[in-house]
Amino acid sequence: MFSGLNFEPAQLPTEAEILRTGVREFIAREIPSDYLPNSDFNEGHVPAFSRKLGEQGWIGMTWPKQYGGADRSFFERYVVTEELLAAGAPVSAHWIADRQSGPLLLRYGTEAQKLKYLPPITRGESYFSIGMSEPNSGSDLASVQTRASKVEGGWVVNGTKLWSTDAHRNHYMVALVRTGPPGESRHEGLSQFLVDLHGDGVTVRPIKNIAGGEDFNEVVFEDCFVTAEHLVGTVGNGWEQVTSELGYERSGPERFLSAFRVFVEFVRYVDSNPSDEQSALIGRLASHVMTLRQMSISVAAMLQAGKNPATEAALVKSLGNDFEKVLPELIRLATPRLGPKHPLRCSLEQTLLHSPSFTIRGGTREILRGVIARGLGLR
Amino acid sequence: MMHDLILDTAERVFTDHCNKAVRDEAESGPADDQRGLFPEDLWAVVKEAGLHQVGGEESGSTLVDAFRVIRLAGKVALPMPFAEILVSNRFFQGEGLTTVAEGLVAPWARRAARVVTDDGQLVTEFDVVQGANLAGEPRDEIVFEEFESIELPPNFRAIMAMTRVASMCGGLEKLLELTIDYVGERKQFGRPISGFQAVQHNVARMAGEVAASIRASDAAIEAMDTNRFVLQVAAAKVRVGEAAGIVAEIAHQAHGAMGFTHEHELHQYTRRLWAWRDEYGHETEWQQLIGREVAAVGAERAWALISDCAS
Numbered sequence: 161m162f163s164g165l166n167f168e169p170a171q172l173p174t175e176a177e178i179l180r181t182g183v184r185e186f187i188a189r190e191i192p193s194d195y196l197p198n199s200d201f202n203e204g205h206v207p208a209f210s211r212k213l214g215e216q217g218w219i220g221m222t223w224p225k226q227y228g229g230a231d232r233s234f235f236e237r238y239v240v241t242e243e244l245l246a247a248g249a250p251v252s253a254h255w256i257a258d259r260q261s262g263p264l265l266l267r268y269g270t271e272a273q274k275l276k277y278l279p280p281i282t283r284g285e286s287y288f289s290i291g292m293s294e295p296n297s298g299s300d301l302a303s304v305q306t307r308a309s310k311v312e313g314g315w316v317v318n319g320t321k322l323w324s325t326d327a328h329r330n331h332y333m334v335a336l337v338r339t340g341p342p343g344e345s346r347h348e349g350l351s352q353f354l355v356d357l358h359g360d361g362v363t364v365r366p367i368k369n370i371a372g373g374e375d376f377n378e379v380v381f382e383d384c385f386v387t388a389e390h391l392v393g394t395v396g397n398g399w400e401q402v403t404s405e406l407g408y409e410r411s412g413p414e415r416f417l418s419a420f421r422v423f424v425e426f427v428r429y430v431d432s433n434p435s436d437e438q439s440a441l442i443g444r445l446a447s448h449v450m451t452l453r454q455m456s457i458s459v460a461a462m463l464q465a466g467k468n469p470a471t472e473a474a475l476v477k478s479l480g481n482d483f484e485k486v487l488p489e490l491i492r493l494a495t496p497r498l499g500p501k502h503p504l505r506c507s508l509e510q511t512l513l514h515s516p517s518f519t520i521r522g523g524t525r526e527i528l529r530g531v532i533a534r535g536l537g538l539r
Numbered sequence: 540m541m542h543d544l545i546l547d548t549a550e551r552v553f554t555d556h557c558n559k560a561v562r563d564e565a566e567s568g569p570a571d572d573q574r575g576l577f578p579e580d581l582w583a584v585v586k587e588a589g590l591h592q593v594g595g596e597e598s599g600s601t602l603v604d605a606f607r608v609i610r611l612a613g614k615v616a617l618p619m620p621f622a623e624i625l626v627s628n629r630f631f632q633g634e635g636l637t638t639v640a641e642g643l644v645a646p647w648a649r650r651a652a653r654v655v656t657d658d659g660q661l662v663t664e665f666d667v668v669q670g671a672n673l674a675g676e677p678r679d680e681i682v683f684e685e686f687e688s689i690e691l692p693p694n695f696r697a698i699m700a701m702t703r704v705a706s707m708c709g710g711l712e713k714l715l716e717l718t719i720d721y722v723g724e725r726k727q728f729g730r731p732i733s734g735f736q737a738v739q740h741n742v743a744r745m746a747g748e749v750a751a752s753i754r755a756s757d758a759a760i761e762a763m764d765t766n767r768f769v770l771q772v773a774a775a776k777v778r779v780g781e782a783a784g785i786v787a788e789i790a791h792q793a794h795g796a797m798g799f800t801h802e803h804e805l806h807q808y809t810r811r812l813w814a815w816r817d818e819y820g821h822e823t824e825w826q827q828l829i830g831r832e833v834a835a836v837g838a839e840r841a842w843a844l845i846s847d848c849a850s
Contacts, residue, residue: 167750169757184843246842420842428838439830444781444822446829447774449845451755458754472750479747532746533739536719 165471165535170454170461176235183243186216190249197248197421204252205326205375207284213244213251214284219258221282223266227274228282234464238457242413248421252326252375257281260408261288261334264352268393268401277332277354289327289357290409291335291379292402295320299527301336301402302346306381308337308353314387315339317353317361320380323521327377328364333357335381336402339395350398354390361385371513403470409522411459411473416452416480418518419487419511423449425504426491441494448483452476471535478528481519488512542604545593549608552588553615556581559804565618566675573669575677577650578618585619595628602629602698606705606760613709616807618676620646622702630692631655639699640681641819644670648679657695660686672818674810697772700819701759704775707783707815708756710808711749714790717805718742722793738793745789748782755779767847770832773825780816780825787812 190212197204213219218240223229244251262281265273280286297303306319321327321335333355340349357364361384366374393401423445430438455476462469488511491504498505519525533539561578568574585591592598594605605625612621620638623646627637635652638645645654649669654662665683672678692698722733722742732738755778759771787809791798798805816822836844 165746165750167754169754169761171761180846242846246846424838424841427833427841430834432834432837434830434834436827439834440823440826441830442833443773443826443829443831444777446833446841446845447755447777447826450758450771450774451751451778453846454754454758455751475743475747475750478743479751526740529740529743530736532743536742536746538719538722538733538739538742 165475165532167455167458167472168461170458172235172239172457173233176233176239179236180239180243183218183240187243187247187249191247195248197250204250205329206250207253207287209250210254210284210287212284213254214282217282219254219282219284220262220278223262223278223282227266228279230282234460235457238413238460242417242453242456245414245417246420253287253330254281254284255414256290256325256330257286257288259412260290260405261332263408264334264392264401264405267404268352268397270389272389273354273392286332287326287330289324289330289333289377289379291321291324291333291355293321293323295322299524302342302350302399304336304338304350306335306337308339308351308386310339311385314385314390315353317355317381317384317386320378322378323367323376324364324379325376327357327379328366328374330357333379334392334405336398339398347399349396350402351395352392352398352401353386354392355381355384355386359384359386369514370516371510404468406523407468407470407473410477410528411456411463411469413453413456415477415522416449416456416483418514419484420449422488422491422504422507422511425507426495429495429498429504438494441490445487445490452480452483455479471531474523474528474531474535477522478525478532481525481528484518485515488515541599542607545590545600545604546607546611548588549590549593549611552584552590553611553617556584557615557617559807562616562618562804562807574671574675575647575649575669577647581617582619585621591624592628594625595632603760603763605629606701606756609702610705610709610712610756613706613811614713616710616713616811620651622699622706623647626698626702627653627655631661631689633661641699643682644678644680646679647677648681649677654681655689655691656686657691657699659689659691661689662686672814674807674814676811676814694769694772696819697769700776700825701772703815703818704756704759704772704779707779707812708753710812710815711752711779711782711786713808714786714805714812715742715745715749717808718745718790718793721798725795732793741789741793745786748786752779752782770829770844773829776820776825777822777829780822783812783816 217230220228221230221232222234222237225231262278265277292301294304308315308317335353335355337351338349339351342349361382363380365378367376367378368374459469459472459476488508492508561581565576565578566574567576593600593608594602609622623638626639631637633653636650637653638647638651640654640656648654649667662683664685665681668680670678670680722738723731725732755775759775762768762771794805797803833841833844
C-alpha cells in the first residue's frame with residue numbers, strides 16, 4: 161500500500177465464522193442477561209469463568225497441542241477474543257498469559273518451560289502479569305533499573321516494577337531486568353525472567369486508580385532468588401523479546417472495544433426510535449468499529465502468515481484508543497441527563513473514569529505515533 | 540493475472556499522461572463561469588488503452604476492477620468523469636460519452652451525449668447550465684423535457700457512493716505520499732522538518748486515517764455481491780469522508796504557505812477530497828442509514844450486525 165504500512169484485505173475463513181456461533185451460544189449461556197460490565201477493567205478477574213474458557217479450548221488456542229493448545233488459527237483466536245470483549249465478558253484473569261506471556265514462552269522459552277507453564281495457562285488456571293514499567297521507566301523502557309545478578313545456581317533480582325495489572329492475584333510475572341551494561345543503543349544487557357509472584361523476596365502492593373479500583377500494583381523485589389530455569393530466552397536478548405511481546409500486546413481488538421458496552425447501552429436507550437442526531441451518532445461510531453475490526457483482522461492475517469506486524473499493530477491501537485476515548489464523550493452529549501442508577505449513565509461514567517488509561521497502557525499515544533513515523537521512514 | 544494487468548496499465552497511463560498542467564488546462568475556460576475544458580488528448584489515450592471499458596461485461600473485468608481503477612484515477616486527480624464513464628459503460632451502454640447525474644447535476648454534461656439520472660431517466664436531448672464543484676470539476680445542471688425510463692441496477696446510489704469512496708482513497712494516498720516527501724525535503728532550523736516530533740505525529744495520524752480509509756473501502760468492495768454491500772459502503776463513505784477532512788487539513792499544515800499556492804499541486808487533491816465527500820451523500824446521510832439499521836435490530840443484536848460476515 162505505502163511505505164512501511166500494509167493492511168492486506170483479509171476475510172475470516174469459514175471455520176472462524178462457525179466457531180463464532182459457538183462462542184455466542186457459550187456467552188448467552190454463561191453470562192447472565194442482567195450482567196452489566198462497566199468497562200474492561202472492573203470485576204473482570206473471574207477464575208471460574210477463565211476455567212470455563214479453558215475447558216472450551218479457547219485459551220492458548222493457537223498453540224501446539226503438546227503444550228495444551230488447540231492448534232487453531234489466529235483468525236479463530238481473533239473471533240473468540242472479539243466476541244468475549246464485545247459481550248464484556250470477565251476475561252482479565254487469563255488475558256495477559258493468553259495474549260503475550262504464553263506466546264513469548266512459546267517463541268523463546270525452553271522445552272521444559274513450555275511443558276511446565278503453558279498447559280495450566282490453557283486450562284485457565286495460571287495467570288500472568290506484565291513486568292515492564294518501573295517508577296522511573298515508563299515509555300523509556302530501555303532505562304529499567306531492576307537488576308538480576310548472577311549467583312550460584314541462578315539469579316538474584318532487585319528492584320521495583322510498576323503498573324503490573326492484577327499482580328496481587330496472578331501467579332507469575334515476566335520481568336524485564338538489567339543483566340549487563342546498556343551499550344550504545346541502550347538495548348543491550350536486558351533479559352527477561354519468570355518470577356513467582358508468591359515467592360520469597362516479592363512484595364505486591366495494590367495501587368488505587370481514579371475509578372476506585374485496585375487492579376494495578378507496585379511489585380518490589382528484594383534479593384528475590386530465581387533459578388537459572390527461570391530465565392526466558394537468552395541473557396542479553398531482552399530488548400528483542402520484549403519488543404515482540406509488545407507486538408502481541410498491541411495487536412488485538414481490546415484496543416478499540418474498551419468502550420463498546422457504552423455503545424450497546426446507548427442503542428438500548430434509544431430503542432427503536434432514535435432521533436436523527438442519535439441515528440447519525442450510532443452510524444458514525446459503528447462505521448469506526450467496522451473499520452477497526454477490518455484492520456484488526458488484517459493484523460491477525462499477518463500474524464497467521466508468520467509476519468511481524470509491529471507497525472500496523474501500533475497504528476490500529478492508536479486509532480482504536482482515540483476512538484474508544486471519544487465514544488463516551490459523544491454519547492454523553494447525545495443523551496439527556498439520566499438518573500444515577502441508569503445503566504447507560506453507569507456505563508458512561510465508569511468508562512470515562514477509566515478512559516485516561518486507554519491511551520497510556522500498552523504504549524502511549526505518543527510512543528505509538530513515533531513507531532508509526534518510523535514505519536513511514538520519517539525517523 | 541488479468542486484473543493486475545489492468546491496474547498496471549491504468550497506473551502507467553495515468554502517471555504518464557496526467558499531470559498538473561493537464562489538470563490546470565481542464566480547469567481553465569474563457570470566463571469564470573465557463574471553466575472546465577474536457578481533456579480530449581488524455582481521453583484519447585485512456586480510450587486507446589481500453590481503460591474506459593474497465594468493469595464492462597465484454598471486457599471480462601468486473602465492477603471490482605472498476606473501483607480499483609477509479610481509485611488510481613483519484614490518485615492522479617484525473618480531470619474527467621471517469622467513474623461515470625465506467626458505470627455507464629457497464630450498465631447503460633450507448634453511443635457517445637455517457638455521464639450520470641446526481642439529481643439533475645451531472646459531471647461534464649457539457650461534453651456528454653447521454654445523461655442517466657439516479658432516479659432512472661435516460662436523457663439524450665438536454666440543455667446545460669454550466670457549474671462546478673469546489674474542486675473546479677464541471678458539475679452541470681441538465682434541463683430537459685423528454686426522457687426514456689430505464690432500469691437502474693440494484694443499490695445504485697451505493698454504487699455511485701462507492702465510486703467516490705474509491706476516488707477519495709486514491710486522493711488520500713497521494714496526499715500522504717506528497718506530505719512524506721515534502722517534510723523530508725523541506726528544511727527549517729537547519730534540518731528536515733520530518734525530524735520534528737510534532738510533524739512526525741501529524742504525519743502518523745494522517746497515515747492512520749489513510750490506512751483506515753483504504754481498509755474500509757476494500758471491505759466495501761469485498762462485500763460487493765453480498766447482502767452487506769450497502770451497509771459496508773455506508774460505513775466506508777462515513778469513515779473515508781471523515782478521514783478526508785482530517786488528512787487534507789494535516790497535508791496543508793505540513794506544506795505550509797507553499798501548499799496554499801495555486802502553483803503547488805496539493806490543492807488539486809485537497810479540493811477534490813472536500814468536494815467528493817459531499818457527493819452521493821455526505822457522512823450524516825450514511826451515518827443515519829447505519830444508525831437506523833442498528834437501532835432497528837436493537838442492543839442485543841447490534842454487535843452481530845456490525846460483525847456478521849457477508850453472505
